[in-house]
Amino acid sequence: MKCALTGRIVTMNPQRAVHAHGTIYLDGRGIVAVTESRAPRPPGFDDCVTLHTNGTIYPGLIELHNHLAYDILVPWKVDRRYENRNQWSTGARYQSSVTTPMTVIARMPNLVPAIARYTEAKCLLAGTTTSQGIGLFSNQGMQHFYRGLVRNVEQTEDAALPEARCRIGDVEHKEAPAFLERLKRTSCFLLHLSEGSDQAARSHFLALQMGSQWAITPALSGIHCNALTDGDFETMSHHGASMVWSPVSNYLLYGSTANLAAIKSSGLRMGIGPDWSYSGSKNLLAELNVARLIADGVIDDASLVAMATCDAAAILGWSGVLGSLEVSKWADLIVLHGASKDPYEQLLTATEADLEFTMIDGVPRCGTPAHMNALGATGETVTVGPQTRILSLQDPEADPVVRAMSLHDACTLLGDSLHDLPRLASEQRIRQKTGDAPHLLVHHSPEPVWFLALDQPHDFSARARSPRPHDGAAGPLSSHAAPKVSPMTLDALTTVGDGDYYEVLVSQVNIPEPLRDRIRDRFM
Numbered sequence: 001m002k003c004a005l006t007g008r009i010v011t012m013n014p015q016r017a018v019h020a021h022g023t024i025y026l027d028g029r030g031i032v033a034v035t036e037s038r039a040p041r042p043p044g045f046d047d048c049v050t051l052h053t054n055g056t057i058y059p060g061l062i063e064l065h066n067h068l069a070y071d072i073l074v075p076w077k078v079d080r081r082y083e084n085r086n087q088w089s090t091g092a093r094y095q096s097s098v099t100t101p102m103t104v105i106a107r108m109p110n111l112v113p114a115i116a117r118y119t120e121a122k123c124l125l126a127g128t129t130t131s132q133g134i135g136l137f138s139n140q141g142m143q144h145f146y147r148g149l150v151r152n153v154e155q156t157e158d159a160a161l162p163e164a165r166c167r168i169g170d171v172e173h174k175e176a177p178a179f180l181e182r183l184k185r186t187s188c189f190l191l192h193l194s195e196g197s198d199q200a201a202r203s204h205f206l207a208l209q210m211g212s213q214w215a216i217t218p219a220l221s222g223i224h225c226n227a228l229t230d231g232d233f234e235t236m237s238h239h240g241a242s243m244v245w246s247p248v249s250n251y252l253l254y255g256s257t258a259n260l261a262a263i264k265s266s267g268l269r270m271g272i273g274p275d276w277s278y279s280g281s282k283n284l285l286a287e288l289n290v291a292r293l294i295a296d297g298v299i300d301d302a303s304l305v306a307m308a309t310c311d312a313a314a315i316l317g318w319s320g321v322l323g324s325l326e327v328s329k330w331a332d333l334i335v336l337h338g339a340s341k342d343p344y345e346q347l348l349t350a351t352e353a354d355l356e357f358t359m360i361d362g363v364p365r366c367g368t369p370a371h372m373n374a375l376g377a378t379g380e381t382v383t384v385g386p387q388t389r390i391l392s393l394q395d396p397e398a399d400p401v402v403r404a405m406s407l408h409d410a411c412t413l414l415g416d417s418l419h420d421l422p423r424l425a426s427e428q429r430i431r432q433k434t435g436d437a438p439h440l441l442v443h444h445s446p447e448p449v450w451f452l453a454l455d456q457p458h459d460f461s462a463r464a465r466s467p468r469p470h471d472g473a474a475g476p477l478s479s480h481a482a483p484k485v486s487p488m489t490l491d492a493l494t495t496v497g498d499g500d501y502y503e504v505l506v507s508q509v510n511i512p513e514p515l516r517d518r519i520r521d522r523f524m
Contacts (some may be wrong), residue, residue, distance in 0.1 A: 001362075002045055003375060006037055007053035008339035010347075011309045013325040016302060018343050023050075024057060026331045027494030031360035034325055051374045053335045055356055056346055058305070060129025060332030062312035063284040064153070064190060064244040065223050065273025067133045067454060068119040068146075070102065072414055073278040074491045075501075081510050083256045084196030084227075088253060089454070096277060098454070100485050101418070104425045111417055113401045116145035117410040118493075121391055123150045124366040125384060125494050126283035127334040127355050130312075130322070132166065132190060132273065145402050149365065151332070153188070153316055155363060162317050164188040168335050168454060171215070173207040174463055178216035190244065193222030194232075197254045201227035221271065221315050226250045226258045233259070233266040242269040245302050245307065247294045248287055248505075249275035255510035260298040265312040271389045272307040277491045285350060286495050290505075291312050292348040293518040301344035331362040335371070349522075350496040352384050366391050380407055385496035411490065418488040425485045 009022035011034060025033040025045050033042045041048075076097065082088045105111050120488075123131050134143055143155045153164040156380040165186050171179045183189055194205045205228055208215040218240030221230075225243045228236070236243065243263070250257035263270065272291060274281035281287035301479060313323025321330045335357035336350050337511060357367035364377035372379070372390040379392035391407060492498035502523040506516050 001375075002048040002051040004041075004045060004048055005053055005057060005333075005335070006050065007335065008056040008343065009034060009325060010056060010058045010305075010343045011326060012059050012306060015325050020339075022057075024325060026362055027046060029330045031325060031327055031329050031331055033327060037065065039118055049375060051357075051371060053357065053371065054339070055335045055337050056339045056343060057325065057333055058127075058347055059309040059322070059334050060334055060358070060360060061127045061284050061308045062127050062130040062271070062323065063123075063273040063287075063308065064132050064221065064271035064312055064315060064448050065246050065275055066131050067276040068123075068131060069106075069115050069134070070098070070454070071119045071277045071278070071282075072105075072115060072121055072418070072490055073098065073101075074489050075277060076252075076279050077504065078252050078279065078510060080507055082196070082210065083198035084201040084255050085192075085253070086200070087196075096484060096486075097436070097488075100425065101421055101488055104428060104485065105414075105417060106425070107428055108417065113145050113399065113405055114410040114413045116399075116402050117393070117405050117407055118414055118490075120146070120150045121382075121393070121407045121410075122283060122493050124358050124391065125352050125382070125393060126285040127358055128284045129332040129334070129358065129360045131173055132164070132278075144399045148359065148398035148403075151360065151391065153190070159335070160318075160321050162187040164190055164316055165189045166191050170204040173263055176208055176210050176215040179208070180210070180213075183215065183217040183219045186219045188221060189317060190221050190223055191218050193225050193243075194227040195224040195378070196227050198227065198257055202229070202232070203233055214239060218242075223273070224250065224258070226254065226256065228258065230262040230265070233262050233268050237266040237268040242271065244271040244273055244315075245291070246273050246275040246280055246287070248290050249280035251294070251511055251515065252279045253507050253510065256511065260295060269311055269315060270303075270307050271312040272304075274367070282491065282495050282498070282501065283352075284357070285352060286501075288348050289351075290519065293515060293522060296518075301342065305344045305347055332360050334358050335367075351496050353387055353496045357363060362390055365397075382407060382493070383497070384494050387496075411493075415490040418490050421485045421488055501523070 004023050004025050006023045009016045009019040009024055019035045019036055023035055023037045024031060079093065088094055102520050129152065130153060132153045134152050134154055135148045146152050146155065154166055156163050194201045214235065216236065216239040220241040221244055222236065222241065222243045224246060247257040272287060274284050274287040280346050283289065288304060288308060292301065295304060311324040313319045319392065322332055325333060334355060336346055337354045337356050357371045364372055364375045366389055369388060369390055377390065377392050379390045382389050382391055393407065394403060495501045502519060506519050
């Protein structure tokens with residue numbers, strides 16, 4: 001379908017061109033022209049459908065760090081300051097509020113597609129057109145549930161979009177040579193790197209050093225990196241690597257984040273991601289809002305927007321087709337209400353209520369009824385605070401189970417199951433003990449056995465270790481000393497309408513007082 005969108009266009013091209021009154025012409029997934037509105041229409045577009053947005057058009061947002069399956073969880077009220085992730089990820093609180101609840105949910109086959117439906121809708125309502133982190137581990141995989149709608153960096157099924165490799169576990173020093181060989185065969189490798197604030201966290205970066213050589217190439221993008229020193233950032237930059245910043249998560253858990261001045265001085269390319277709703281941001285738009293307060297002039301607004309658009313695409317090796325609004329690139333874009341603010345500030349201060357339209361691959365996916373109707377798009381109606389949005393969730397390439405599930409049904413299933421966790425956990429333990437659920441215990445069962453990505457070890461040995469039934473998810477439920485499970489609440493889809501969201505954020509014990517004050521002034 002040929003169509004045109006008018007409005008202020010923030011291209012994010014190398015020249016950072018902004019068309020105050022522009023028109024972008026689309027033919028299917030492709031961008032045919034980006035012009036000033038007074039310019040002649042390209043051939044073949046004289047009678048095309050035109051959407052007059054009266055807003056500001058940006059490239060679709062690309063988040064490079066998330067754990068989508070866990071974004072059903074409400075924020076954790078962090079109990080103390082931690083120095084590295086091993087301190088909180090092995091604690092009883094994590095077991096009772098993350099590992100065990102997600103284990104129960106993951107063992108219910110009807111809930112795994114519900115998670116995919118819910119978390120992708122969460123992305124769309126915040127303008128995220130590409131995400132990372134599809135993983136509950138499984139001996140049969142769950143990637144097929146995320147086929148369609150929001151792009152996924154681990155599973156693109158398109159030669160123009162090389163797939164990224166991802167790893168949560170630290171690389172041990174003995175693994176560094178094998179890791180280097182993996183990097184040489186990969187266009188982008190997203191690695192949780194030196195997450196924390198102490199020397200133990202930094203040691204995982206030093207583990208990449210092999211004498212005078214480093215297991216670092218331009219493919220490496222380190223997630224977090226908040227324990228790195230000024231010299232470490234120089235080393236990363238010297239080898240052409242990049243990093244992914246998740247400042248809200250860093251502050252919530254560790255009370256600090258990476259040294260932005262040192263990163264800027266090193267020239268290290270940066271992407272950004274919300275981490276997860278449990279100890280990060282609800283979505284990328286919310287992360288960008290707070291990131292601007294944290295950057296506080298050290299990183300300018302245009303550079304922050306680049307982290308979620310053109311620089312993120314460059315980290316992935318996708319610059320040829322995504323990340324900016326240019327001729328011959330693909331139509332992933334969003335529209336924000338109005339065009340009076342500075343174009344970069346407008347995105348960095350927007351909420352989901354300001355987001356009026358999201359398009360992926362030339363297909364309208366989310367928007368106001370007026371915008372969606374103008375392009376002939378239909379779908380499910382949801383509310384964002386007092387406003388209405390239409391979500392077009394149907395995709396012919398989507399997994400059939402997900403395709404058949406409405407967002408309303410996904411919300412109901414997940415909400416009821418989280419509230420009913422104690423009973424569900426008890427029933428699952430009984431079935432395991434009585435042998436009434438053999439598919440949970442037999443590795444070669446025809447039914448899926450899900451494992452928790454955040455609790456699953458990784459290695460770079462020549463033969464990958466297969467998941468075992470007692471790893472990850474199965475352990476807590478099969479133990480007589482399993483952590484107690486309490487009823488839980490499904491996290492709200494958007495910050496708008498989630499009245500407690502910023503109150504919980506400013507009450508977090510590790511948020512520095514100056515940042516706490518800026519959040520209050522901005523959001524409360």
